[in-house]
Amino acid sequence: MHRKHGCHIRIRHDQLTSRKETEMSEISKQQLQIIREEFPKGARIELLQMDDAQAPQLGTKGTVQGVDDTGSVMVYWDNGSSLNVLYGVDRCRKLESGIQAGRK
DSSP states (O other): OOOSSSOBOOOOOTTOOSHHHHHTOOOOHHHHHHHHHHSOTTEEEEEEEOOOTTOOOTTOEEEEEEEOTTSOEEEEETTSOOOOBOTTTOEEEEEEEEEOOOOO
């Protein structure tokens, strides 16, 4: 699904069921470009869903550090975690508060 404001990073990959499989999946150049445009470095996001035992609490906010070549959003979470939001598995939404300066 792709929405301009309040976008969720949930582009379907029905055949993928685990975080590990998703990390190695192929993503089209077009899908990757859409994700990179929606989640630029410095964008603020909120975690909606993450299937990982070490996931931050739902609702945790963080700052985007970039999008890797698998479509995963790299995040510095406000609680100190840096677990990525995985393409096709996890969900987050971009906050309207804009872009923050880089982390030091």
